[in-house]
Amino acid sequence: xxxxxxxxxxxxxxxxxxxxxxxxxxxxxxxxxxxxxxxxxxxxxxxxxxxxxxxxxxxxxxxxxxxxxxxxxxxxxxxxxxxxxxxxxxxxxxxxxxxxxxxxxxxxxxxxxxxxxxxxxxxxxxxxxxxxxxxxxxxxxxxxxxxxxxxxxxxxxxxxxxxxxxxxxxxxxxxxxxxxxxxxxxxxxxxxxxxxxxxxxxxxxxxxxxxxxxxxxxxxxxxxxxxxxxxxxxxxxxxxxxxxxxxxxxxxxxxxxxxxxxxxxxxxxxxxxxxxxxxxxxxxxxxxxxxxxxxxxxxxxxxxxxxxxxxxxxxxxxxxxxxxxxxxxxxxxxxxxxxxxxxxxxxxxxxxxxxxxxxxxxxxxxxxxxxxxxxxxxxxxxxxxxxxxxxxxxxxxxxxxxxxxxxxxxxxxxxxxxxxxxxxxxxxxxxxxxxxxxxxxxxxxxxxxxxxxxxxxxxxxxxxxxxxxxxxxxxxxxxxxxxxxxxxxxxxxxxxxxxxxxxxxxxxxxxxxxxxxxxxxxxxxxxxxxxxxxxxxxxxxxxxxxxxxxxxxxxxxxxxxxxxxxxxxxxxxxxxxxxxxxxxxxxxxxxxxxxxxxxxxxxxxxxxxxxxxxxxxxxxxxxxxxxxxxxxxxxxxxxxxxxxxxxxxxxxxxxxxxxxxxxxxxxxxxxxxxxxxxxxxxxxx
Amino acid sequence: xxxxxxxxxxxxxxxxxxxxxxxxxxxxxxxxxxxxxxxxxxxxxxxxxxxxxxxxxx
Numbered sequence: 192x193x194x195x196x197x198x199x200x201x202x203x204x205x206x207x208x209x210x211x212x213x214x215x216x217x218x219x220x221x222x223x224x225x226x227x228x229x230x231x232x233x234x235x236x237x238x239x240x241x242x243x244x245x246x247x248x249x250x251x252x253x254x255x256x257x258x259x260x261x262x263x264x265x266x267x268x269x270x271x272x273x274x275x276x277x278x279x280x281x282x283x284x285x286x287x288x289x290x291x292x293x294x295x296x297x298x299x300x301x302x303x304x305x306x307x308x309x310x311x312x313x314x315x316x317x318x319x320x321x322x323x324x325x326x327x328x329x330x331x332x333x334x335x336x337x338x339x340x341x342x343x344x345x346x347x348x349x350x351x352x353x354x355x356x357x358x359x360x361x362x363x364x365x366x367x368x369x370x371x372x373x374x375x376x377x378x379x380x381x382x383x384x385x386x387x388x389x390x391x392x393x394x395x396x397x398x399x400x401x402x403x404x405x406x407x408x409x410x411x412x413x414x415x416x417x418x419x420x421x422x423x424x425x426x427x428x429x430x431x432x433x434x435x436x437x438x439x440x441x442x443x444x445x446x447x448x449x450x451x452x453x454x455x456x457x458x459x460x461x462x463x464x465x466x467x468x469x470x471x472x473x474x475x476x477x478x479x480x481x482x483x484x485x486x487x488x489x490x491x492x493x494x495x496x497x498x499x500x501x502x503x504x505x506x507x508x509x510x511x512x513x514x515x516x517x518x519x520x521x522x523x524x525x526x527x528x529x530x531x532x533x534x535x536x537x538x539x540x541x542x543x544x545x546x547x548x549x550x551x552x553x554x555x556x557x558x559x560x561x562x563x564x565x566x567x568x569x570x571x572x573x574x575x576x577x578x579x580x581x582x583x584x585x586x587x588x589x590x591x592x593x594x595x596x597x598x599x600x601x602x603x604x605x606x607x608x609x610x611x612x613x614x615x616x617x618x619x620x621x622x623x624x625x626x627x628x629x630x631x632x633x634x635x636x637x638x639x640x641x642x643x644x645x646x647x648x649x650x651x652x653x654x655x656x657x658x659x660x661x662x663x664x665x666x667x668x669x670x671x672x673x674x675x676x677x678x679x680x681x682x683x684x685x686x687x688x689x690x691x692x693x694x695x696x697x698x699x700x701x702x703x704x705x706x707x708x709x710x711x712x713x714x715x716x717x718x719x720x721x722x723x724x725x726x727x728x729x730x731x732x733x734x735x736x737x738x739x740x741x742x743x744x745x746x747x748x749x750x751x752x753x754x755x756x757x758x759x760x761x762x763x764x765x766x767x768x769x770x771x772x773x774x775x776x777x778x779x780x781x782x783x784x785x786x787x788x789x790x791x792x793x794x795x796x797x798x799x800x801x802x803x804x805x806x807x808x809x810x811x812x813x814x815x816x817x818x819x820x821x822x823x824x825x826x827x828x829x830x831x832x833x834x835x836x837x838x839x840x841x842x843x844x845x846x847x848x849x850x851x852x853x854x855x856x857x858x859x860x861x862x863x864x865x866x867x868x869x870x871x872x873x874x875x876x
Numbered sequence: 877x878x879x880x881x882x883x884x885x886x887x888x889x890x891x892x893x894x895x896x897x898x899x900x901x902x903x904x905x906x907x908x909x910x911x912x913x914x915x916x917x918x919x920x921x922x923x924x925x926x927x928x929x930x931x932x933x934x
Contacts, residue, residue: 286933406912467928479894526933677928736934
């Protein structure tokens with residue numbers, strides 16, 4: 192009876208998923224309610240989890256609860272510790288959830304809600320969740336080894352080195368692009384700038400509190416810190432209205448970029464416990480809380496999707512970033528669908544904490560499904576805005592016109608009516624001077640979130656919620672910036688240590704300063720380039736980041752396929768090869784177009800050539816600036832080419848290994864830890 | 877009621893895990909030591925050193 196009920200229930204979920212997906216895909220003409228997206232996504236994730244992931248777990252990986260995991264065998268109370276599966280689920284989700292799934296869908300909404308939504312759902316179920324799950328499984332069976340180590344051992348030394356270099360380059364581009372998101376969100380905003388500036392002394396206070404006054408009381412100090420941050424948001428409104436204080440916190444893009452660069456350098460060199468760790472704790476709790484709040488808000492408010500299913504920008508002429516749906520929608524949304532960065536987390540802390548092998552199923556596949564749902568919520572928040580407002584906020588002055596009147600006229604002419612007066616009223620409601628040209632995704636996401644959160648309390652609360660959302664985004668982006676700079680420094684020291692031994696020592700102060708400076712200058716350069724770019728910077732940097740992130744996913748899927756073949760599961764290699772083939776097609780097409788497209792808004796080289804011709808004709812407004820832009824465009828092309836060559840190398844190397852094994856010319860040497868029967872009792876987990 | 881209590885206990889345990897409080901308890905139990913400022917500092921330094929050499933997710 193129970194079995195029949197189960198079948199009926201899953202059949203109902205499948206019908207509901209199909210009905211909701213058909214609803215969002217086929218409905219045209221009038222705006223649809225966001226609950227369609229919620230139902231379509233939730234039901235598809237449930238089906239993917241219950242059937243596809245279980246099939247992979249049982250038939251392909253042959254998960255075995257009788258086999259002791261590294262958490263049990265190597266238990267040390269620190270890294271290796273058998274952990275309750277739901278606690279580990281939350282832990283892993285908190286580790287993989289970053290700004291990517293929030294920003295990417297907001298930017299991709301320029302095509303309309305449909306392309307991005309379908310990619311998020313399908314990409315996650317067949318690609319992202321599978322990648323996270325298989326890498327987690329592989330690492331778990333190899334004593335928690337990292338992706339780089341597995342690449343080196345399973346594919347070859349070259350694979351390991353390429354994985355290391357790729358990660359380092361991606362970190363640099365990632366830090367630049369997310370710093371640009373923060374800079375664009377705080378540009379000309381005394382309220383936001385004050386709130387974020389206030390989080391630094393608050394974090395230092397928390398660090399001292401935790402270190403000296405109440406050691407070990409992390410939850411207590413995080414609660415105090417959260418209260419102080421809320422006060423800082425309220426104080427920000429007062430600062431913004433103060434004629435003497437407001438100018439001090441009203442900074443230009445360049446001033447903010449320099450502040451973030453200087454901050455990044457000091458934060459990466461300061462003791463971790465003082466600033467980085469307390470803010471990391473706080474941002475993790477705030478992140479989980481806000482995601483939960485947003486989910487509840489969307490279900491209760493059920494906002495209407497005001498953006499259409501498709502906009503006119505499917506033709507590649509979008510103001511936020513140029514390029515057609517294929518391939519650009521698929522690299523703009525990385526983290527909500529498939530993100531290479533997750534493979535680093537799945538081969539980091541999590542495999543060392545899994546108590547039973549079958550726990551990898553909800554932790555690996557389920558956490559990514561939840562992250563994908565966060566991306567759907569970001570898409571809803573962006574599409575809940577009036578289209579005119581959405582494009583006015585996200586379009587750079589270089590595309591829509593340098594004055595609010597010109598921008599409003601351009602956007603209205605596209606069929607998305609908006610007036611400078613509407614934008615002024617909205618800006619006043621949220622306590623900003625202007626909302627035009629606030630590119631980067633964060634301000635429009637904050638607006639969408641504020642509309643959802645404030646719908647119960649009227650427009651009076653709009654300003655508070657807008658700045659709460661900005662604080663939430665900036666808080667964990669800054670944590671990623673200083674942690675990422677630190678990580679980049681360690682990786683660089685690791686590489687340079689082979690050339691000059693003292694450089695590899697993390698305690699050698701000159702080495703620490705020099706390598707920190709190199710990493711900060713590297714991402715700082717790209718950040719500065721984005722800030723001064725007349726097209727807003729996001730146009731060039733976000734696709735570069737998307738390509739890099741997806742290429743890292745391709746590396747992870749190469750490792751996963753190699754492992755499946757070595758496990759004698761070649762007949763199931765389509766599970767990883769399917770997303771791999773898609774990613775390679777998408778990223779190489781996007782990479783090729785970003786380098787060689789003849790359209791100057793898409794191709795870096797065409798952009799450089801156009802600027803050069805202006806320089807030659809003497810029509811360039813500023814010679815030095817134009818020369819810098821030409822250099823930047825060529826540099827972006829070179830970075831993109833390096834990514835493609837690196838991943839092509841690892842792909843060819845992997846195919847060589849696969850064919851060798853499949854033809855019987857190469858030994859399929861399994862590098863799994865030997866089987867040891869578990870002795871872990873149920874009550875221990 | 878017991879289910880609600882169980883759920884709350886799970887949420888609290890998750891927050892303690894994320895805040896390293898559980899790991900600290902395990903550390904004290906594993907080494908048979910009592911809580912002190914010095915002990916927390918030693919644990920925290922070790923833990924944070926290991927945490928902040930790993931890349932953060934985007």
